[in-house]
Amino acid sequence: MMKMNCNIKVFLFMLFMANGVTMLHAQYRFDNILYGAAYYHEYMPSERLDEDVRLMKEYGVNVVRVGESSWGIFEPQEGVFKFEWMDRILDKMHEAGIKVVLGTPTYSIPAWMAERHPEVLAQYPGGGQAYYGIRQNMNFMNPTYRFYSERIIRKLMERYAKHPAIIGYQVDNEIEARNINNHDYFVGFRNYVKNRFKGNINKLTKEWGMNYWGMNIHRWEDFYPRDGVTNPSYKNEWERWNRKAIADFLNWQVDIVNEYKQKNQFVTHCFMGAFQNVDQVESFRQMEYPANNVYHNVQDGQDGQLLAYVGDFMRTVAKGNYLITETNAQTTGWDSRNQYPPYDGQLRQNVYGHLASGANMVEYWHWSSIHYGQETYWKGILGHDLEGNRISEEFKKVAGELRRIGTHLVNLKKRNKAAILFSHDSYHALQFMPYSWKDNYPIHKVYGALYRQNIETDIIPCDQIQDFDDYQLLVIPPLYVSTDSLLDKISHFVYKGGEVVMLYKSGFCNEYSAVRPQKAPGPLRKACGFYYQEFSSIRGMALKSEAFSLNNPVAVDEWYEFLVPETAEPLACADHPFFGRWPVVTKNSFGRGHLFYIGAVPSDELLEKIVRMAAGNAGILSEANEYRFPLIIRSGVNDMGRLVHYIFNYSGIGQGINYMFDDGKELLSGKIVRKRDFLEISPWGCAIIEDL
DSSP states (O other): OOOHHHHHHHHHHHHHHHTTTTOOSSOOOOSOOOOEEEEEEGGSSSSSSHHHHHHHHHTTTTTEEEEETOOOOOOTTTTTOHHHHHHHHHHHHHHHHHHHEEEEOOTTTOOOHHHHOOOGGBBBGGGGGGGSSSSSOOOOTTTTHHHHHHHHHHHHHHHHHHHHTTEEESSSSSSOOOTTTOHHHHHHHHHHHHHTTTTOOHHHHHHHHTGGGGGSSSSSOOOOOSSSSSOOOHHHHHHHHHHHHHHHHHHHHHHHTTOOTTTOOOOEOESSSSOTSSSSHTTTTSSSOOEEEEEEOOOGOOSSSHHHHHHHHHHHTSOOEEEEEEOOSOOOOOSSSSOOOOOOOOOHHHHHHHHHHHHHEEEESSSSSSSSSTTTSOSSOOTTOOOHHHHHHHHHHHHHHHHHGGGGGTBBBBOEEEEEEEHHHHHHHHSOOOOSSSOOOHHHHHHHHHHHHOEEEEESSSTTOOOTTTTHHHHHOOBBOHHHHHHHHHHHHHHTEEEEEEEETOBBBOOOOBBOOBBBBBGGHHHHTBBSSOOOEEEOOOOOSOOOSSSSOOEEEEEEEEOOOOOOOOEEEESSGGGGGGGEEEEEEEETEEEEEEOOOOHHHHHHHHHHHHHHEEEEEEEOGGOOOEEEEEEEETTSSSSEEEEEEEEEOOEEEOOOOSEEETTTOOOOEEOOOOEEEEOOEEEEEOOO
């Protein structure tokens, strides 16, 4: 029977691969977890390369990231290149068996460029101007900047593409549009809009409602810049342009790198944990392993949620595994006002938190703490004294564990049946037309409602969605801006038997951020089973409901839609003499599925209960869902076709759990764990159990 179960798991794993779920994008093959840090020998107060390499070997570093901030050292004068200092670093790393990711240094221009070519510096809305003295101060669309960027990238690739230490390249660093508003950037936007509307200026005027306040134009030459614009349609299209410009810039760099890189090398970029300003699908198009920089709360605020959130997004967009290129080592901050080093065990717990979502590499920023500059207090594995410490000893412990069990954890594949639908357009449109003084696009609230109940989920962006066939449950934050076709796909998903939890304001505006001239929620009306014509801002209210028993009396807040059921079943109304006549939570049977709608900002408790109700209908609940935060359970399939289960205790108090999966081996301790065994998870600890 045990052998049969193992064969079934292997069969399912291979089936997932055949369906493209576990597509491996990179030709570089991860055969173990990479664990290390960014390394900047050029920042050191004295010569210590040999000592750093010695300590790295002692502590178990097997990968470093170098070079992304050092254009001014590679090219100290225009056309004068110096690479010998990096040659020495790469040679020493290779000699020590430490792998290297080399960054293109385009996010920090050299001083000579700013002095000779001030036109490369960014201009901002309202007439602001970037100055030299900080990174990311350039207009990345500027042709002069592009010329010099291409030259330094080619020089680096010509010199280092065949260096045996290098396994991959990071193009640029933590890119965003950064409010660039230079004239050439605006001209690019104008051309983008002209192309989007196929040159039809009358269609632009109609769809954007530009006759309002007399903001219409009759020639493309009259198209006005972003400064002073009040039109929401214009603003949202500008954000789309920002995302396109970023993706084009990154793909431009990747094209150059790809001319030189070896078949066994990958290309990546390190994005930040906030996703709203980047078109991930297009930006990742040519990258085998996308990367992310994740900084999060520690000490009593450590909960693992941001790590999981980032991983569940990155893994979904990449359709595979991803990298963590920066994360907390010790304290963080651009000053010393918020210095919170992790508690004992938290560094270790965070590493396994990343791996549980599908990361193949975890690097810290950075190897050693810097003695000068803006990030003096953004501390690395080594402190300012450059000696071993509590954190480096914990790093060493984790590195030893990964050498021993990393082959069982690398290339983890996940097949989640729940998904959260992320909308860039809705995020921005709700900042331009906010309904709240708080969070106007509560995706973290939505994610937390699943995470705390151990309902594993993917986060899927609206960009280029074909269908939702891989899922049984969709949870949708306010989908304020959407095409009719996307709303039709959601309705079709429900009709075929899917379960949906949808939040307020969904379906209200079309893709141009213009309100649909029909009863809300527009094309969703049949799937939702109601319509509404009015809404109101509110203050916190309790509910009248037999469906939900809540501990917190304040269940809805900030916003209230006057839902008029047609086929929908009312589940809750406000306990209020006026608002109480309209339901605020409904459930509609549509085809073989159900759509739960929440017409107000729900409390965390109410949202959790609705999500759990829908998950139960979807048939995706298991014994793991009987446990909730601070016990977090995450699972996946490893390279050997075996299920691996991570159990985390995000608290300073030991937690017990009755093991609910098939018999397995706890990889950290080597002990056999039987189904129904009682496990004690230590404070800030974890267990990792692989099915036998």
